Structures are given as C-alpha cells and as structure tokens.
Amino acid sequence: MGRTVAERTLAAELDTVRPALTAAYAAELPGARAAVLTRLWRGLVHEPFPWVAARTVGREGVTLLLEDGRRLCGPQSDPWATAVSATGLDLDGVRYDHPAELVVALTVPQGGRLAAELDHSVASLALSRTAPRREAPPVDPWEWEQGETDGHPYHPCCRSRPGFSAAEQLAYAPEHRPVVGLRLAAVEGATVSGEWPSELRDGSTVLIPVHPWQARHVLSGPSGPSGLSGLSGFALRPGPDAHPLLSLRTLDMGGDTHVKTSLTTRLTSTVRDISAYTVTHAVATSEFVERLARRLDGRLHIARTSAAAGAGMADLAALLRESPHVHADSAAGERVVPVAALPALLAPRAAGERLDRVVEFARLALDVCLELLDLGVALEAHGQNLLAVVDAEDRTRRLVYRDLADIRISPARLARHGIAAPPISGRLLNDDPATLRRKVLGSLVTGALGPLAGDAPTLGTILETATRDLAPTADLHALRTQPLPAKALTLMRLDTGGGDLWTVLPHPSADG
Template sequence: MTTPHDAAAHITASLLAAAWRENLDGLRDNATVTPGPAPGQLTVHIDTSAGHIRATAQAGPFDQITPTGPIDCDGNTVTDPVTLLKALSPNAPEHLTRELDDAVTGLATALPRHQRLTDTIAETAKHHGATTTVALADILTDRQADFLPCRFLEPLAVDGHHLHPCARTRLGWNDADRRAYDLETPEPIAVRFVAARRDAIASATDDHGRDLGELLEHLHPPLRDLRDDDTIAIPVHPWQHRHLREGPGRDLYADGTLRDLPTRMDTEPTASIRTLVTADGSYLKCSLSIHITSTTRGISPATVHNGPILSRLLSEVIGGDDYLAPRIDILTEHAGASLPHGHPAARELSCLLRARLSDVTGPGELAVPATALAATSPVTGRSIAAELVDDSGLDAADFLHRYTFGLAGPTIRLATHYGIGTEAHLQNCVPTFRDGIPERVIVRDLGGGRVLLPRLAESGHRPDLHPASVITTTDAETVRAKVAYTVFQNHLAAVTTALTQDCGLTQDRAWRVIADTVDTLDLASGDRDFYTAATVPHKALLTMRVNPGRDIHVPVTNPLARP
C-alpha cells in the first residue's frame, strides 16, 4: 500500500539528486564522498549552514545520483523536501516551497491510482496468458482495433520527469482536478469546443491549406453541423475552458469573439498532461495554464505557427536523406490556431492537431513511449526495457548499441548536417521495436527544439518561422547543448539505469557502448569535440527554479569523454 510518506520520500530524494548534480550553491565543491555499502554506491557528506547532510546513493552518469536510503541532517532523518530545501539553500524562494509541496500532493494522489492501474494490467495479463507487459501490449494490439499501446504504457511512469523534483507539480489544480485530468485518470476527458471569430485568430494550415476547424470535422463529425464560415472551431481542455470563462477569456466571450459549441469529444491524457489523445489516436496539444515542472503550460502563437512549418521541413529533410529516412520519423503537426502574438491572452487559447502513431508505424512495430522504458512492469516487476531486451534475444550491451544508434544517430545527424536540434528527451520520443529489437524513433513534439539558422540555410532550407520564435539561433553551441542534454543526459541515462538494474550491465560498460556507437557517427569536428568533451552543459532545472527567469546550464562530468 502506497502512502503520502512514499511520495514525500521520493520527492526529497529527487531534490537531493538535483541539488548534487547541479552543484546548487556550490554544495558539491565542499562535500566529501566515501564508498557506499554496496558496489556502485557512494555516501555523500554535505556541510551547509543548516548542518551536516549525509546520504547513501547509487552513482550514475553526468554526476547523477539516486539516493537509496534515508537522508540524514545532523542525526535526524529528513522526511520532506521543503525541510531539505531549507537545509540545502536557505534563501530559496517561497514559490519553490509551494512547488515542492504541490509535487508531494500530486504524487501522493497518483500513487494509489497507479497501483490500481498496475493491478488491473497484471490481472489482464494473466487472463490473456501474457508473461510480460510488452507481450500483453502486443496481444491487445492484435485483438483490439481501437487499442493504443502508447497510451496503455504511458501511465506506468508515475514519477514523471526523472531529473526534476517538481515532476508532479500541478499548481492551479485542486484535488478534484487532479483526479479528473491527471495521467492516471480512468475516465475520459471531455474536450470542449469554442467557435472563435476568424478575424481574431492566428491560423496555421496544413499542406493543403486546410485549417484546424476543417480537419477537426473529420475527427469529430458533429462539428460539421455547427460550421460557420466566420468562425473556426478550437478544442479546449475542460479545465482551461473554465479558466478562460472565469478569467483571461471573459472579455472575448462578452464581445462575441468566442462562443461555446454544444459538443464535446472524449480524450485521454498523455504524459505531458496538456496533450490529449483521441479515440482514433490523433493528438491535441492544448493550452493548459497550470504550472507543471518549471512553467505554466500555455502555448505561444509562435509554437502554433511553427508546428506545420517544422513538420513540412522535417518531412522534407528526412525523406530526402537516405540515412534518416529509415531511422526517424515525426508526428506531423497538421494545423493549429491561437490568439495572435501580442494579445494579452495569447497563450491561453491555442491548439495543435497532431498525427496518429498509426500513421507512421506498420504491422508488427510496437510503439513504446520512452518514458515507460525505465518504468516497472506490473507483470514481471522488471523494467519495460528489460522485457524488450528479453524479447529481442540480444544481450543488454547489443540492445543498448542498437537503441543508441537508432536514437543518437538520426538526432545528431539532423543537428550536425541540418542544424535541427530536436528535443529528444524521454517524453518527446516514441521508439519502436520489432520483436523487442529497436527499430527507429518517432519524435512527437517539435516545439522545444532549436534550429541553427546558418547551418539550415547551408543545407538549402529557409522555412518561414515566426519572428517571435524562441527556437531559432545562430549559435552552434545552443543546438549542441540541446542535443547533449536531451539525448544523452535525459534519455539514454534513464535507459542505461534500467538496463544496469535489471540486465546485469554496469554503468561503465553501458557508457563505453554508447561512446563506441557515437564514434561511428558522421559528425562535424566541432560537434564531435562537444559531445566527447570532459564536461558537457547540463540544464539545471532546480537551479532555474531557485533563480527563475532564464536558462541556466552547469558543467557535469561526461561519460562519453575519451581518455
């Protein structure tokens, strides 16, 4: 039985791990490290103005640690993250205290619901004679025409972002909202639709000039009878709909810019929470003005404008590159709509319609959300990654080589040859497997990448991106840092941890495999030097909450460095 204490302990451990990794307030500079009680473990001793902190942890790559037992401060066990924060960083802002408290509440709410979900999966596996969760996903894919394996596996990752102590923060939601709309909800989320006056909306159309409203009529036929040539239908998350009517959209309703449509559509949440999946597998990325991890999840007009343009760009680049075409794909962002840039509520009423996974996968190809790879299987008690290794017939090192080649190969090629740095962290990637063997990777969100404009232009591409875009840069280091953090520190670090825990692979061996794989890739010399340097920049998510307002990177030890 899970308890609120389990949630507090997890968030407390995650906070210490982040503070150590990021060297928050220089705490690691004056710390001492001694061998831990088991191989691969260490004991950290941190002296702060509040006292002496001691914890045993599993060592990982990029200065990552995973605390494995109680965290002690001057002989007292620290049982909640706010107490630990005050000891680590006495001047930390009050907003971070609220975010950590809310993260504990969020995880405490999620854990018993997650337990019920995993119990149901285990019972279903027994009913179907499936000996693993992966096998059950395959069986249900074959037997149920409407089965969505990605949605089925996604809720297994109950902890959320594995490098962020505020992964389960949902500031703006109450308890009823969490239960209705968070990842573990067993009930459908009924999306609302509003009709927005066309002359007040910024619209991004698909390759054929069709706008969001036209495409939605195929997805939700009741909209056809509600069509109005002067308006465009926009899906709105039900929480956001209430938020709009009560606050930023009140005047828009009053002056007739917006009006509600008398129809709703059932959807389910994904790990990003603001992105919802429909019954046919299409995705709706909707504004959601609550604070999750580090920011409020509205969607800028620039992101909406750029979605279809980046989709066309990447489809053209990938389709014209013999190396990329069989190894990487995207979920096309077909069309979108938002209030215009500069509007006071510009981020509050945005939506992008994204393609289905079934549009880009074939028979026998299992799409697994990367967030689920390190999650525990309800059937075997091992990670989903370990089940895939067993299915593949490969040893763990060969599996990791193939996975790295399939992930790092195309994402680094996009960056080094075209200047396109995809944000290929766990949440944005859906790798596919055939009989357990890594096949390719699908990138399902294009909004957080970086585009090196000079390099892209050299490759013959000059997309008409929004002038207020935050994704464009003329600095190669920015794109390299994006790839290094998302591909290696976030994504592959989680996969290697799962394989070391369940498949007997050591961290040293795992990162030698990854380094050897990177050595085989076609990289510009400056890119290779960056990815294999002694240290690489790490996006300091906790430090950025202590000192909000800008991106902060700190150097971390790089396991890809060559002697």
C-alpha cells in the same frame, strides 16, 4: 513524521471522492518522499547553487558546505542513477526525510516556492503510484503512453501539478487511464495556420479544443476573460472524448489525431500554455523538419503538425498533430513506444538482452540526432518527444519525433549544406554551437539515454558502444570527450528569471 499540507489535502479529498484509495495512498507516501528527495539531492550535489560554498566527496557520501557555515550531508550521488538513494539527509545534525521540509530549513532565496512544489510533487506522486497496473499488454496505441507513474526521472518536481485536486488528477492524469471530455471554444476571428478541419468549424467560427481543467479554472467564471484581443468573446461547448497521453495536456482524439491543448499551470518546470508564436510557426516548422528528415532514409519520421489555432492569448490555443502510431506496421507486430516507456517494455528481458536493445536504440537515436544537428536542426529528443518504432522482439527499427515547439534551427549550418532556411523567425533560430549541442545532448543523453541506463557505468557502456561507428563530426567529438550538459532543474525552480539554466555532468565513460 506527520503529513505535510499537500499530503493532508490530497488525503482529505480522497476520503471524499475515492475513499477506496486512501489506504493505498498512505502506503505510497514514504516511497514518494524518498523518490523526490533523491531527485532533490541529485540537484543539490551537481548544480551550481550560489549558496553552496564547497562540496566534499568521501567514502561515506557527500557533504555540502553552505555559505552560512552549515553542513548538509547525504549519500553518494550518481547523476545518472534513477534508483532511490536518499531516504534522509542530515543538516547540521538534524535528519530530514521530506524534501519540502529540508528546503524550508535551508532558508534559501525562493525556497518557499520550491518547498510548496516539492510538497505537491510528493503528494501527487504517491497518488500516481496508486494507479492500477495493466495486467495485459496494451491494445490501443494511446495505452502505451499511460503506464508511467513517476514522471521525470531526475526532476524533483516530477509530479508537481499545482491547481489539480485529487479528483482532477484521477479524472485527467494519464496514469489513471481516464476518458477526458474536451470542451470546444467557439471563437470568431481566430488565428489559424494549416488546414483546420471542417469538423472543428461552425461556419466562420473556429472551434478550438480546450482541456476541461483549463475551461474550469482559467476560461470560465468571473476571473476568466470575456473578450480576447479585440475578439467578440467565445462560448464553450461540449467536445469529443479523448485519452490523455504521456504529456497530460496532449490527448488522443481518435482518428489518428492528437491535440495539444493549453494548460495554464506549471507542470515540472514550465507553464504549459501555447504562445501566439507557436500558433503561427508550428505548421511551417513541421513542414520544414519533415522535408529535412527525408534525408535520413526513413530512420526518422516526424509526427506532422497539421494545423494550429489560437485566440490571441496563450490560454486559448491548440495544435493538431498526427498520431506517431501511424508510422508503425501493426500487421508486422510493430508498436510505437515513447522512450520514457521503454524501461517498462524491456524490463521482463534478461539483463544482457535488455542492454542489447538499449544499445540498438541508442545507436539509432544518436546517429539520427547528430546527423540532423549537423544539417542544422537540434531536436529536443527526451523521453516524451522521442518515440521508438519497435518490432515484436522489442528491437528499435525507426524513430518518431513529435512536438517541435522547442527545437532550434541553425541557418548557418543549413547554408553549409546548401539548404534554404525555413520561412520562420524568432526564438527557434540559433547558430550558437553550445546552444545547439545543449538542446540535443541535454535532452537525448540526460532525458532519454540516462534513464534507460539507470546509472553511470551502464550509460558509459551504452555511449561508448553506440557511438563507435558513427560518422565523425565536431558534435560527436564533444559528446565523447566533454562533460555533458544538463538542465539545472532544481536551480531553475529557485530562479526568478524563468528561462533555462544549465550545468555540466561528469562524463560517464571510464576515460571521460
């Protein structure tokens, strides 16, 4: 097949800014197409699309009967698998090996938007895979965040970075290991929660860290704002150098401080700006969850949010957090590794040893997350937010959690344990058991344990072994006996509502 629009665009840009990568990029395109097509096929098979009338599973694969009478055929789809399985899909006798071209052919509502995102996801994934592999183990803490090239293991828009040119991806994406020069927006009358540091102040002016992509594309030029919610405006100044982390818009500024910046573009499913609600609630939420985590006897640390600042708009705000790596004893050989990086860390070990390490992590993570859920806090513990403190033998000793912006807190559950609710309001509060379980299980199982397992049989073994001795709760019973909730990641990109949509996946255990 010929190259698509996004593939041609990135190739032309590479010819200009990094011609030495052009051949490597071209070589990575077929694998990137198959990786994204596999993710898309997983969604089509397992999510509730209104235009899929029926699904038939046979020995040869899966057939989707579409409402217009056409048939889409492909291989078996294990919802928990991470390996490539679909190199081509058959739509009424026509084979498609590019996910964007397949979605265009499907002619479904909002398909054009999804096709564009898939096109960009393939092109960006191929570019990400040209990043040089690290020859030696990481030394600096932030280096543990920069080895992942493929993004979300189940999301078809795993590497969609709309608005990022090839040069900008090379300059800002963590897998390319750049040093990013932040900008500082000097804002009079900013909203601040927590203790905003003196080095980010100039008298009464608050200096808010700004990602350079945001400074160029959103806050500068004729389309940028000249005044913010009654403020007198702002000026952009040079800021500190920083290292991008697993989340591209969060960076290590040194001195054990991470900054989460606003990035007004859609990466995978969500526009990555920072709401005024988050600015006003972040510190109080962090302080509350930190106190609650102390009940877990040191098994879980919270990467503390020390301060937040905003200028009255989601495009210009930032959060300051402590580095999760302060919770490791480096003298004892401990490291803090995002769960998304655990597969690469454990890969050199023999299969039996690797499974043992995963089960040890799973037992601790399930124990901590279910205990905290019972108390009244539902963590969104996927592979990016949840980190493992591992020893020299790659055994998980403790956990660290960061980014509390999308947790849920249940005042009713807190009250049952005699715990006063935190001084917050709004969307973080929710007592619905289904919502709380979705938050925990839909992130921990489908966002962390599933990718670590790599397939349904292995995940079933991990869940069965890891939950064997956990304290019985209604949430644990649901985990063991019910289909597992997962975000309908593909359906969400075809929906105009913008909120989370859910599906259920078959339980991976033999008797589930």
